[in-house]
């Protein structure tokens with residue numbers, strides 16, 4: 284599981300006192316680094332700008348804000364893609380944010396697309412078990428909605444030569460808490476190196492409204508769904524554990540020392556990181572004649 288060593292995210296040296304760095308200087312460095320990386324990625328691709336799905340949540344609001352800082356408002360297009368009536372306040376929020384950022388914004392209602400998809404296709408896969416396991420059906424439908432959003436974003440990308448911005452943070456990426464080829468189907472993840480705890484600090488720093496920073500994170504697949512309920516642990520509790528176990532390569536028993544996470548939850552989280560590795564890598568090939576390297580890098 285352990286990927287690499289990194290300890291610069293911490294303020295102090297020992298486990299007990301360490302916390303994520305949220306001081307102004309550090310956050311400004313992170314902000315510049317994200318902007319520089321995004322500019323270089325768009326330049327290298329020869330793209331005209333970026334397109335981003337805006338839900339009214341903290342991750343997409345921060346991502347759109349940083350994109351405007353990096354590229355200018357003229358180079359960013361926001362898409363509001365609500366599917367349920369209950370999303371209305373968040374859709375209004377997304378539009379208000381886009382207006383404040385001065386970016387082009389389009390709202391597309393996905394309900395008709397979803398209904399057509401259900402009628403034409405998913406109805407064939409209904410089963411008697413759906414009644415007893417409604418969340419399984421809801422998850423499949425929620426993932427389908429995430430993929431419809433990806434479809435819309437790539438249409439804009441193709442038509443206007445834009446890169447599709449992902450909004451995933453490091454906590455979500457490590458936990459596999461995203462839809463494969465849905466909200467995970469993107470060209471670049473500007474805030475993908477930041478744990479959710481750090482996302483909150485940076486969002487406050489760049490002026491994301493407090494009501495958005497303090498919203499309960501949710502994938503919105505069903506009414507009342509929250510990340511914390513589904514994952515079984517809040518980001519405040521899981522982030523320091525993830526940083527220790529993944530970034531610092533600490534064994535689980537050492538990593539939980541002094542944290543508010545019990546051994547069982549920690550072990551479940553570690554399993555999730557391992558089990559979702561497939562979501563973070565390109566689809567494997569059998570490697571016939573050593574051909575699993577798909578190129579893209581050449582010696583000059």
Ligand SMILES: NC(=O)c1ccc[n+]([C@@H]2O[C@H](COP(=O)([O-])OP(=O)(O)OC[C@H]3O[C@@H](n4cnc5c(N)ncnc54)[C@H](O)[C@@H]3O)[C@@H](O)[C@H]2O)c1
Pocket residue numbers: 422426429455459460461462463464466500501502503504510513558561
């Ligand atoms: N950021 C968010 O808040 C957000 C957004 C979208 C989804 N989510 C959450 O993410 C989850 C998405 O659901 P999911 O993970 O069941 O669906 P998924 O479609 O993202 O991933 C499951 C699919 O991955 C493939 N797969 C599974 N194991 C594999 C393996 N070992 N090797 C290769 N491929 C494999 C299979 O095709 C499987 O159907 C849900 O819990 C949802 O709530 C969160």
Ligand SMILES: Nc1ncnc2c1ncn2[C@@H]1O[C@H](COP(=O)(O)O)[C@@H](O)[C@H]1O
Pocket residue numbers: 335336337338340342343362363364365366370432450466501502503
């Ligand atoms: N209603 C939405 N409109 C536009 N984009 C959306 C919407 N809901 C989700 N998204 C995009 O997907 C990611 C992940 O969503 P979660 O709400 O965290 O599941 C979000 O940041 C948007 O880019």
Ligand SMILES: O=P(O)(O)OP(=O)(O)O
Pocket residue numbers: 338339340341342343344450499500501502
């Ligand atoms: O991805 P978002 O913007 O919807 O944020 P959250 O995951 O906190 O709901």
